Structure formats: C-alpha cells, structure tokens
Amino acid sequence: MSSDETTPNAPGSRPAPEPVPHAEHFEEGDEAPPRGVRAAAVVRWLLLLAMAAVAVLTIYRYAQGQNADEPKYYCPMHPKITSPLPGECPICHMNLEPIPADRKGAPGTSAPSATPAPPPAGTGGPAPAPSGSSSAAPGSAEPQDGARYSCPMHPEVRSRDPGRCPKCGMFLEPIKPMGAPLPDGTMPVTLTLDQIQAIGVRTALVEKRAREQSQRFVATVEVPDEGRAEVHVRTEGFIEAIRVKELGVKVKAGDLLASYYSPEIYQAAQELIAMKAFPTGGDYAPPTDAAYRRLELLGVGRGTAERMAATGVAQRDIGISAPIAGHVIKKGIVLGSRVMPDTVLFEIADLTKVYVVASVYAEKLTSIHVGDVARFVKNGLPDRVFEAKVDLIYQDVDVVTRTTRVRFKVDNKDLALRPGDFGTAELDARSLGDVLTVPLDAVIDTGREAYVFIVLGEGRFEPRRVAVWAELDGRLVIRDGVQEGERVVSGATFLIDSESRLQAAFAGGASTPAASAQVCDADFDRTKYPDKWQRCADCQPHRSMGRMYEDCLEQIPRPWK
Numbered sequence: 001m002s003s004d005e006t007t008p009n010a011p012g013s014r015p016a017p018e019p020v021p022h023a024e025h026f027e028e029g030d031e032a033p034p035r036g037v038r039a040a041a042v043v044r045w046l047l048l049l050a051m052a053a054v055a056v057l058t059i060y061r062y063a064q065g066q067n068a069d070e071p072k073y074y075c076p077m078h079p080k081i082t083s084p085l086p087g088e089c090p091i092c093h094m095n096l097e098p099i100p101a102d103r104k105g106a107p108g109t110s111a112p113s114a115t116p117a118p119p120p121a122g123t124g125g126p127a128p129a130p131s132g133s134s135s136a137a138p139g140s141a142e143p144q145d146g147a148r149y150s151c152p153m154h155p156e157v158r159s160r161d162p163g164r165c166p167k168c169g170m171f172l173e174p175i176k177p178m179g180a181p182l183p184d185g186t187m188p189v190t191l192t193l194d195q196i197q198a199i200g201v202r203t204a205l206v207e208k209r210a211r212e213q214s215q216r217f218v219a220t221v222e223v224p225d226e227g228r229a230e231v232h233v234r235t236e237g238f239i240e241a242i243r244v245k246e247l248g249v250k251v252k253a254g255d256l257l258a259s260y261y262s263p264e265i266y267q268a269a270q271e272l273i274a275m276k277a278f279p280t281g282g283d284y285a286p287p288t289d290a291a292y293r294r295l296e297l298l299g300v301g302r303g304t305a306e307r308m309a310a311t312g313v314a315q316r317d318i319g320i321s322a323p324i325a326g327h328v329i330k331k332g333i334v335l336g337s338r339v340m341p342d343t344v345l346f347e348i349a350d351l352t353k354v355y356v357v358a359s360v361y362a363e364k365l366t367s368i369h370v371g372d373v374a375r376f377v378k379n380g381l382p383d384r385v386f387e388a389k390v391d392l393i394y395q396d397v398d399v400v401t402r403t404t405r406v407r408f409k410v411d412n413k414d415l416a417l418r419p420g421d422f423g424t425a426e427l428d429a430r431s432l433g434d435v436l437t438v439p440l441d442a443v444i445d446t447g448r449e450a451y452v453f454i455v456l457g458e459g460r461f462e463p464r465r466v467a468v469w470a471e472l473d474g475r476l477v478i479r480d481g482v483q484e485g486e487r488v489v490s491g492a493t494f495l496i497d498s499e500s501r502l503q504a505a506f507a508g509g510a511s512t513p514a515a516s517a518q519v520c521d522a523d524f525d526r527t528k529y530p531d532k533w534q535r536c537a538d539c540q541p542h543r544s545m546g547r548m549y550e551d552c553l554e555q556i557p558r559p560w561k
Helices: 037-065 193-199 263-276 289-297 302-311 362-367 493-506 513-523 530-545 547-554
Strands: 202-205 207-210 215-222 228-231 237-242 256-261 317-321 326-331 346-349 353-361 373-378 381-393 403-411 422-427 434-439 450-457 460-472 475-480 487-491
Touching: 237 263, 237 317, 263 289, 263 302, 289 302, 353 362, 353 422, 362 403, 362 460, 373 403, 434 460, 434 487, 450 493, 460 493, 487 493, 513 530, 530 547
Parallel strands: none
Antiparallel strands: 202 487, 207 434, 215 353, 215 422, 228 346, 237 256, 256 317, 326 346, 353 403, 373 381, 373 422, 381 403, 434 475, 450 460, 450 487, 460 475
C-alpha cells in the first residue's frame, strides 16, 4: 500500500492534523532601510555643525571682548570722560579724540567714565558751522566785528550766530567779558528736545521797561500824635460823678468830663483856707502862695482854689476837664472807680486830620520821596479818593513784615475816615528811566548770589550771575548781567539748575581742575601741608552739595597755612 493512500484511523489512534494555510514567505538577508532616514541624518549633522559654529563664535567674541571696554577715546577738556567708541563728550559736547600713547594707563583713562553722545547724524566727525557764519571758518584768528560766539577750545573760531566749532565740534559759547565766572557749583547744560518738552521749559525775553508805573501799597488810618490827648489825675482819688458816659462823644476844650474826690487835694484845700485866715499885721500878706502852688500841682485850677479860699469851705469833688477838642475814643473808668495817676480816664482824639500809613518794602523805597502826591482809597468806599502828600518816611524797618512805614496826612473834616480803616495808597508815576527786567521765576537766589539761565539755542542753557535791583510790575529789575533781547529760562528753572549742579558735581565740583586747585590754594599751603591740600582737592566734587562740602572741609585738621 502506498504511503499516500488514506487509511481509516485505527481504533485508539490520534487523528491526523488539518492542513495549515500557506503563510507569507520571508527571504533571508539584509532588510531595506525605512523611508526618511537619510534626511534625518543630514539634519542631525547640520545641527551639530551649527552648534559647533556658535560655540566657536562665542569663544571668539569672548576673547575679543576682554579688551572691548578698554578706553580708546577721551575728552581733552574733561580727561575723566573716556570711551571705547568715538562720539562726543556729554559735558562739553566736544568730539572725543584718540587717547595718546603717553596717556594710556594714566589715572582716569583705565575705564570708561561715561557713554558719549554719538556725533551729529550724517557726519563722521565735527559738525559743520552754521550757514551764514563765515566768521567761524578755520584760521580766522583775527577778531571779527559783531562776533558774539567763540569756541572755548579754539578762541580764534568766532561767529555771529550760535553753532558748533568746525575744528573740535564743541558748541560755540557767548563771548563773555573777562572776570565773569560761572555761578559756584554750576555749569552749562544741554538738553534734548524730548527732555525740554517733558519738564515744561518756558523762556522769556529780557525786556527794557520804563519805571514810570504808579506804586500801590496797603495802608491804614491812624490818629496823629499831635491830635491825641489822655486824661489823668495827679493824685489818688475816687470817681464821684461822670458827665461823659459813652465813646464817640464830641467834646470841646475845657468841657467837664467827670469829678472825683481826692483826700490829698481836700487836705491841701484846708491848708489854703487856714493860711488865708492866718492873722497878719502891717503890710504883710497871708502866706498862701505855697498853698496855691500845691493845689495847682495837684491839678486844681486857680479859679477853683481862689473860690475855696474866699468861701472858707474845702470843695469835696474836683472836676476833670477835657484838655483838647475832639472825640472821646477811649474811656477807662466807671462810677466809684479808684483812680491813680497812671490810670487813663479818657482818651480824646482830633479826627479832622488823620494819618494814612503805608507799609512799603525796602526795594521800593528808592522811588518814594517826601512831597510825592498820593491818593488813598478806603476799603468799602471806592468812589471817594483822598488826596495826600508824603510827609514822613520812617527810618526803622519792621522785623516781622520787613517793611518801612510811609506816612501821608489827609484832611478828614467830614469824619469819613476812622482810626483803623484799611485801604490802598497809590503814588503818582515818577519817571525813573528804562531798566532791564526778567520774570520773577527766572532768577535763582541762593542767598550768596543770584543767577539766571541764558538760552543759547539747540537745547543749551548757560548760568550767568545777575545783580537784582527791585521788583517792577511782577518782574525783577536786573542791574547787571544780562542784555536786552537775550532769552532766559522762566519755567522749570529749578530742574535745569539741578541738572547743572549735578553735571558740575560729576565733573569734579569745578569747571576745570585748575579751578579746583585755585580754590584749595586760597585756603591751604600746598608746599607746607601737601596732604591737607590733597584732602581739600578730594572735597571739591562736593562743592555743589552745600553742607556736605563744608563738613568735608571741617574734617581736615588745622592749621591749613
């Protein structure tokens, strides 16, 4: 029997397995790579190369940066200002120049002190001179007529208009007369247009005005001293009766005001009566002269004394009369009051003529003279004008108000003015000539000196000392320091002054090292005490800081010379 023939399963035998379907056939050998493997490998190598390039570039830049901060340029005017890049000095705006080989390594050039401003746009060096300023051409050594500006570094460069020096790029500064230094602790400043707008800088012209304006003052009404009288008694007593019982009553000279009883007067009257009755013989008169004299000194009139001597009766109450005519403005007694010689019984004032006393500040006294015509207007009575003339200018100054009293005498027959009334006194205009004036906010007064900031153009401001004379119509009269037509800062003056002092302190507290040396040479002997002189020089950066500078000098032991 052949092997492929099918035979039935024998009893007890296992059944034959079923045939398995045909499976996929895998060939032997290397498999093909997945799709995209080569692209991923290229990207990986590119990333590695890029990282290597960045690392190399970083290392190179780091190595080059070790000397990047080395100063290569400096300001000839301010050697402390250095920079690794070209530009201009932030203080004087002069172009930075390469540091000479002999200055490298010198103190003050080892590290940058400030970031200089870039040179003017479109140029690689100094800015050209402004158009029309032919006098600023290089080599113009001879002074030009009408030149108002010059270069601080190159005085031969002069110009009629503001601009920059064609040699060094510094701003041209106004030509100042010799002996006109900057105010202590300040220096010129330059601001950008954005800074000027941000702080709200306002400017005003120096104007010439005529001092012919009327002067107005606050004034009060007072009673003249020659029109006042106080009523006193000359000995102790008691008020028996009062005739004038109210204030404001008009009285005449000799009118009875009150009566009082005085034990001393009563005793003197009895002595007079006794002397009158003293028996005498021959041609001798009774010794009554001393008694009459005593009563007269006690304030008893001659007529009253003679009446008591004639009647032989001492009068109990003695009358008190008005010494002058006028109005009773003060009353210091009531019925039964005990009065002494220092007690003011009544005060009487003649109000037909009163004084108008004005309070005038010292700076305005120069325009007031005795005899000047004035007009007084009382508050609450604007339609009534009282003519007057200055009859006295007091010599003292009130320590509280810092004013001087100026007096006018006014007729007051209708009693329209009362003591204590307030009003305004106005003097007639007096021609005093033309004067230069600036706004009140333009002047900075430190107590030691006064100065303004002159507008030079292109954002530049220069401090300049001025001599203030007086105030005129809301402006200050300047006696010296400015010229008509110049423009001064009248708004944000304090902020510009702060920036000026900050830059002065940054520059060393003085405009130049020579200025600092001059300050110390005035107080210190450099030859005898070189260490103390050096300590003074170290204090100069604090010159614009007030008390800090004084404290710094106080730490230096004396003697200094």
